[in-house]
Amino acid sequence: MSAVQLADVALLTSADGRRLLAELLPYDDRTALATGERLRRAGHPPALVTAALTQNRLRTRVAQRWGPAGAALLPHLLLTVDGAEQAPRPTVAALRAARFGRLGIGSSVADLGCGIGIDALALANVGLDIAALDRDPVTAAVATANVEASGHSDRVTVTSIDVQEQRDPTWSRYDAAFADPARRLNGRRLTRPESWSPPLSWVLALPVTNLGVKVAPGLDRDLVPAGTEFSVVSDGGAVVEAALYRGALRDGALSRSATLLPAGARITDADLTEAAPPIRSIGExxxxxxxxxxxxxxxxxxxxxxxxxxxxxxxxxxxxxxxxxxxxxxxxxxxxxxxxxxxxxxxxxxxxxxxxxxxxxxxxxxxxxxxxxxxxxxxxxxxxxxxxxxxxxxxxxxxxxxxxxxxx
Ligand SMILES: C[S@@+](CC[C@H](N)C(=O)[O-])C[C@H]1O[C@@H](n2cnc3c(N)ncnc32)[C@H](O)[C@@H]1O
Structure with missing residues (x-):
C-alpha cells in the first residue's frame, strides 16, 4: 500500500476528494483494480484515485479493529498507514477523555504526539482546548483535516513540531498534558520505554501536574512512579491499552485500575483486602x-x-x-x-x-x-x-x- 503523502491530503480534502471517498464501497482486493480503472475513466485524476483507494483500504482495515461504535466515525477521518495502526479505538479514547473532562470545560491540554488526532478529538468532545503536536508533517496535516471535518477547529490547534526539540518549552502553561508515545519503529514493537518516542522518562519529567501517558500493558511496574495510577483497559476481553495518570487525572489515591469495555466494569487496588486469597486445589x-x-x-x-x-x-x-x-x-x-x-x-x-x-x-x-x-x-x-x-x-x-x- 502506498504511503500517504502531503499532496494526497490536499486532494482528499477537496470537494471532489470528499465526494469520491463518500462514494466508495468497503475495500475489496478483488475489485480494487477494476474500481480504480472505472474511476479514472470517469475523469477523476489518477493521483486522487490512488489516494482515495488507499484511504478506502485503511478505513476498511480500521473498521474491523474499531467495531461498529468506532467505525461510525470513519467517514469523517483521513488515515495514514502508521496512524491507522497506532490510533486508539474511539471508545477507549472517549473513556480517557472523560477523565480529562474533570479538569473543566475550556481547560488546556497539550497532546504530545497527536498522531491522526483520535485522542485530540475525544478530548475536544468533552470541551477541552487542545494543542495537538506531531513531528511528522503528513500526520499533522491529516490530524488538521480530521479536526476540520469533525467541526472542532475552534478547540484543537494542530502544529507539526518535534516536542523534544522545542526550545524553551513552557509545558507548565497547560492545565494538563497527554502523551501517546510511538512504540513501534518500521513495524517493530519497541519494548524498552526509553526507546519510545518521546521516551517515557522524558514524558514523566514534564513540569505538568496533571499528566496522562499511554504505556505498554506489560510495563515493568517498577517504572511506575509513586503517586501515579496504572490503568489498564480491555475491550471485548482483549487488553487494548494501559496508561499512567497523575495529578487530577489520577482517580483519588488509586495506584492500579482495570476497566472492561464495553460495559465499563471497573476494579481497582481499593478493592484489595489485607488478606491474600488462599491457595487450594481446584474446586467445582x-x-x-x-x-x-x-x-x-x-x-x-x-x-x-x-x-x-x-x-x-x-x-x-x-x-x-x-x-x-x-x-x-x-x-x-x-x-x-x-x-x-x-x-x-x-x-x-x-x-x-x-x-x-x-x-x-x-x-x-x-x-x-x-x-x-x-x-x-x-x-x-x-x-x-x-x-x-x-x-x-x-x-x-x-x-x-x-x-x-x-x-x-
Ligand atoms: C501512537 S501515535 C499517537 C496516536 C494518537 N494518540 C491518536 O489519537 O491517533 C504517536 C505519534 O507521536 C509522534 N511523535 C513521536 N515522537 C515525537 C516527537 N518527539 N515530537 C512530536 N511527535 C512525536 C509520531 O509521529 C506519532 O504520530
Missing part, C-alpha cells in the same frame, strides 16, 4: 480473569470478591465451589482434573465423545497447536470441552471443563 469452578485485571495486578481483588482461591500463587486462575457471576471472570465448570499426559487426555476425550476443544493455558509449556494436532479429535464427535492446562507447584495438570454462560 475454574475462572479466568480478564487480561486487564491480570495486567493491573488485581487478580487477588477479583478472587477475594467472589470468595475464591488461587491454585498457585503465581498463576492467574481463580477457583470456587459455588457458581459466581463476575464481569471480571470467564467461568468454566470443572468436570475432571488429571495430571497432564497426552495419552491419557486423548483417551479421555475419545471415551467422552469430544470432537471440539478450546485449549487454555497458564503456567504450562505445552504448545497448544501441537497439542491440538496430537489429540487427533474425531470431528464427527459432538461434545465440546474447555481444556485448561496449568500446574500446581511444578506438577502439570489438565482440567476438563464446560463453558459457563458469560457472566452479566
Amino acid at each position: 469452578y475454574l475462572h479466568e480473569p480478564d487480561g486487564a485485571v491480570i495486567r493491573a495486578g488485581l487478580v487477588a481483588a477479583v478472587a477475594m470478591g467472589v470468595d475464591g482461591w488461587l491454585l498457585d500463587p503465581r498463576i492467574a486462575y481463580v477457583s470456587t465451589d459455588a457458581e459466581v457471576a463476575s464481569p471480571f471472570l470467564a467461568s468454566y465448570r470443572v468436570l475432571d482434573v488429571m495430571p497432564f499426559s497426552l495419552k491419557r487426555l486423548r483417551g479421555y476425550l475419545r471415551i467422552h465423545g469430544v470432537g471440539h476443544v478450546v485449549i487454555k493455558k497458564r503456567g504450562s509449556a505445552v504448545d497448544v497447536d501441537e497439542l491440538r494436532r496430537s489429540l487427533r479429535l474425531e470431528r464427527t464427535a459432538s461434545e465440546r470441552r474447555i481444556i485448561v492446562l496449568t500446574r500446581i507447584g511444578v506438577d502439570p495438570i489438565v482440567a476438563v471443563c464446560l463453558a459457563q454462560e458469560p457472566a452479566l
